[in-house]
């Protein structure tokens with residue numbers, strides 16, 4: 393009988409292993425901490441029933457209080473890199489102007505502690521969380537917010553630039569556009585293509601201004617944007633389906649990828665936007681800022697592919713994204729049964745090769761990938777969650793990532809979503825993603841099987857399968 397052969401997947405020297413999280417999803421708030429309401433706090437205050445089990449952003453995983461313990465868990469699970477974000481509403485409660493000194497002390501302690509543990513730190517400025525007072529004056533539809541963000545970014549670089557040298561401008565900027573201006577999963581829950589285009593353009597301009605500020609203030613600091621570069625695969629080879637896939641990528645990935653990395657918007661996107669009278673208010677000076685301030689590297693979040701087909705004729709009546717492409721439910725797809733999402737490991741390879749071939753082989757990191765599981769407590773054995781499905785999920789994606797690197801893609805690290813079960817927007821704690829379990833009642837933290845496995849992965853800089 394043939395003995396199955398195993399391969400050791402060795403990653404390049406210095407490859408980073410770690411995870412990502414965000415301020416609004418972990419910190420929680422405590423009375424008197426000086427934080428103001430973010431758009432999420434406000435939304436929860438008026439519509440708590442929208443949030444799973446009515447758990448709101450105040451009750452996230454108490455990192456604000458327990459950060460020392462959590463940072464020690466980073467070490468125990470083999471992290472060599474970690475990403476979190478600053479909450480704008482904590483640092484500058486009124487959106488502009490006065491800085492909350494308690495927030496400065498908190499973030500300085502957190503960042504110093506992470507560095508003290510020898511973990512590389514990457515800090516994101518914006519993870520879907522706008523101070524609510526800025527939403528009240530129009531949010532990202534209002535150009536003033538762009539300049540408020542620039543000033544917030546400069547404050548962060550000034551306050552923490554001595555500890556943090558690697559920054560992120562925005563996490564998944566297309567998500568608030570799609571979910572908040574073309575859908576109802578983020579506040580302000582509008583469906584308005586014109587507003588969506590304006591918000592997307594303003595966000596890109598804000599990101600480019602932050603890149604500019606970062607380089608002006610510390611020429612040796614690096615800054616990136618994190619994009620969910622979900623590849624779109626057509627249902628068939630028909631030209632209608634292929635066009636739908638091209639348009640899906642144009643709206644959902646190239647709309648930020650091209651200006652952030654190449655400094656320009658794709659011609660086809662500009663002409664579609666023009667044709668439908670959706671052009672945002674723009675100036676040549678702003679386009680020059682975008683052109684001249686591209687990112688140093690890229691963060692990529694990848695969970696599942698987008699399968700698309702040509703839209704149906706009736707979806708063209710009122711203009712939405714559905715007028716350009718429709719989702720396709722592919723029969724026989726591999727699925728994560730505990731979350732309902734498709735699993736398609738090769739997507740990560742395709743992303744790596746796309747960046748190599750069309751984006752100057754820019755340096756990139758996987759900044760999110762992971763497996764959400766509902767009802768994970770049923771996998772507990774002798775007190776520990778035996779999440780073999782998560783280990784397998786990570787391994788299978790890493791095999792494809794390894795192949796992309798072998799084929800020349802410039803990936804420098806892999807960061808899981810996430811190190812400890814955290815609060816995930818409207819889904820709250822429904823799906824668990826962590827290497828560490830969080831008990832919601834006692835706030836106890838227990839390392840899962842995957843957490844011990846991840847440490848070995850990091851120590852060996854690879855794994856056998």
Ligand code: GAL
Nearest residue numbers: 414563564693760809816817
């Ligand atoms: C991502 C997002 C994270 C987290 C994750 C898992 O899209 O960046 O904040 O919620 O999904 O749901």
